[in-house]
Amino acid sequence: MSSSPPGPKGEPLFGSSRRYARDPFRFLSACEQAYGDVVQFDMGPIETYLLTDPEDIEQVLVSEAGKFAKPEFQDDALGDLLGKGLLMSDGQTWRDQRQLANPAFAMGRLTDFADDIVTHSDELLVGWQDGDVVNVEQEMTDVTLAVIVDLMLDTDLSDDRVGTIREALEPLGARFEPDPVRFAAPEWVPMPGDSEYGQAIDTMEGVIDGIVEERRGSEGDPETDEGPDDLLSVLLRAQARGEQTDRQIRDEVMTMLLAGHDTTALTLTYTWYLLSQHPEMRRRVQAEVAEVVGDGRPGMASVREFDYIDRVIKEAMRLYPPVYTMFREPTEPVELGGYRVPEDGTLMLSQWAVHRSGRFWDRPDEFDPDRWARDRDRPNFAYFPFGGGPRHCIGKHLAKLEAKLILARTSQRYELEYTRESEPDLWPTLTMHPRDGMPMRVHER
Numbered sequence: 001m002s003s004s005p006p007g008p009k010g011e012p013l014f015g016s017s018r019r020y021a022r023d024p025f026r027f028l029s030a031c032e033q034a035y036g037d038v039v040q041f042d043m044g045p046i047e048t049y050l051l052t053d054p055e056d057i058e059q060v061l062v063s064e065a066g067k068f069a070k071p072e073f074q075d076d077a078l079g080d081l082l083g084k085g086l087l088m089s090d091g092q093t094w095r096d097q098r099q100l101a102n103p104a105f106a107m108g109r110l111t112d113f114a115d116d117i118v119t120h121s122d123e124l125l126v127g128w129q130d131g132d133v134v135n136v137e138q139e140m141t142d143v144t145l146a147v148i149v150d151l152m153l154d155t156d157l158s159d160d161r162v163g164t165i166r167e168a169l170e171p172l173g174a175r176f177e178p179d180p181v182r183f184a185a186p187e188w189v190p191m192p193g194d195s196e197y198g199q200a201i202d203t204m205e206g207v208i209d210g211i212v213e214e215r216r217g218s219e220g221d222p223e224t225d226e227g228p229d230d231l232l233s234v235l236l237r238a239q240a241r242g243e244q245t246d247r248q249i250r251d252e253v254m255t256m257l258l259a260g261h262d263t264t265a266l267t268l269t270y271t272w273y274l275l276s277q278h279p280e281m282r283r284r285v286q287a288e289v290a291e292v293v294g295d296g297r298p299g300m301a302s303v304r305e306f307d308y309i310d311r312v313i314k315e316a317m318r319l320y321p322p323v324y325t326m327f328r329e330p331t332e333p334v335e336l337g338g339y340r341v342p343e344d345g346t347l348m349l350s351q352w353a354v355h356r357s358g359r360f361w362d363r364p365d366e367f368d369p370d371r372w373a374r375d376r377d378r379p380n381f382a383y384f385p386f387g388g389g390p391r392h393c394i395g396k397h398l399a400k401l402e403a404k405l406i407l408a409r410t411s412q413r414y415e416l417e418y419t420r421e422s423e424p425d426l427w428p429t430l431t432m433h434p435r436d437g438m439p440m441r442v443h444e445r
């Protein structure tokens with residue numbers, strides 16, 4: 001076993017964090033191309049190991065998942081926001097909560113969702129007029145937020161609350177922009193943006209507390225566990241049985257609210273952009289919708305027939321994975337790709353670097369949905385937009401259903417045209433956003 005993986009040397013104190021912060025996407029791809037499977041660099045004091053070999057990624061997420069936890073450093077700011085909700089918890093707490101939440105995402109329930117998702121799309125489209133330029137990222141955020149609140153919390157958001165959440169999302173995102181000074185400084189050192197972040201959390205908590213209080217009493221019977229099957233009802237029934245604290249409910253609702261809309265909104269945003277740049281593929285999407293649904297209402301049965309749309313969404317998530325990198329920490333020293341990684345090493349599993357690697361993809365930077373029908377022999381974890389193993393995304397099927405239905409419903413009436421000259425500049429926070437939104441002109445068909 002070699003002792004230390006190759007990687008960029010970095011600078012004193014900062015390591016490679018300043019290079020990373022300048023452009024994480026370029027940095028991750030450059031490391032993958034220059035050094036290959038396992039790349040070691042420092043992010044301030046954090047010893048980081050970038051994994052780009054699908055087999056190593058599978059080892060961490062699936063075959064040896066028990067030896068890896070969510071890293072401590074994520075617990076700081078992210079912990080203040082998401083607490084011990086599903087995304088952040090580990091061990092028995094995670095197992096119990098995941099078991100409780102799973103039925104709310106079951107396939108049978110998804111079938112019932114399809115119609116609600118189409119209704120929410122229609123409500124969005126009421127506000128569009130031929131020739132308008134809209135910020136598609138904002139529009140997709142509004143619709144996916146309405147969907148998640150309806151399906152998981154069984155609540156309708158008033159316009160006021162949507163506006164309040166919208167305003168909180170920006171400072172929440174900004175807190176997770178890579179910042180070399182934050183990497184280097186101890187956590188207690190105050191930084192610009194901290195107070196805005198704290199206020200945004202308070203704002204979100206205010207909205208959540210309001211929703212939880214409104215829903216209390218309508219959750220059904222805790223003893224027989226009969227009642228509505230949305231996640232909040234399930235959690236409230238568990239609380240009535242003494243299995244759930246107020247804080248746990250707040251953490252789960254916050255997690256669902258945030259993890260459950262932004263990523264789907266981004267998938268749609270980048271899909272619209274890519275289709276606008278490839279009119280031939282946009283026509284194929286329109287043709288498929290016309291063939292499967294005509295002028296009718298798309299539903300679960302149509303989604304099963306959307307072969308081309310499936311490829312388009314997959315390919316958009318390959319090129320623009322909303323979660324562009326994930327982190328883990330070994331709970332004991334482990335061997336990965338022939339190297340020994342210490343217990344306190346931080347592992348980076350980067351969708352961005354792997355999804356765009358020439359080692360696994362022909363013409364990796366090209367938008368080519370048909371590649372999903374052609375070449376099938378590639379390693380499993382050369383593509384992992386939803387993570388994998390026991391901690392795979394609980395909302396994966398819902399997100400795919402939602403993206404396809406919103407794409408199809410909107411395509412029946414509108415064509416979207418990107419209005420900037422340049423490619424979208426990418427803004428790295430916890431997820432990958434277009435910087436300054438995604439302006440597009442809507443053309444009625």
Ligand code: HEM
Pocket residue numbers: 086087088098148152255256259260261263264267321322323326327384385386387388390391392393394395396398399400
């Ligand atoms: C296209 C949309 C989505 C993408 C790309 C996405 C991506 C991911 C990824 C990569 C993970 C794994 C994180 C890790 O292992 O560190 C994850 C976990 C998770 N996602 Fe999603 N997600 C999407 C949609 C959703 C939706 C719609 C929901 C909720 C309704 C959701 C809720 C969650 C939760 C709760 C977890 C943590 C699961 C656990 O650890 O048990 N996600 N997601």
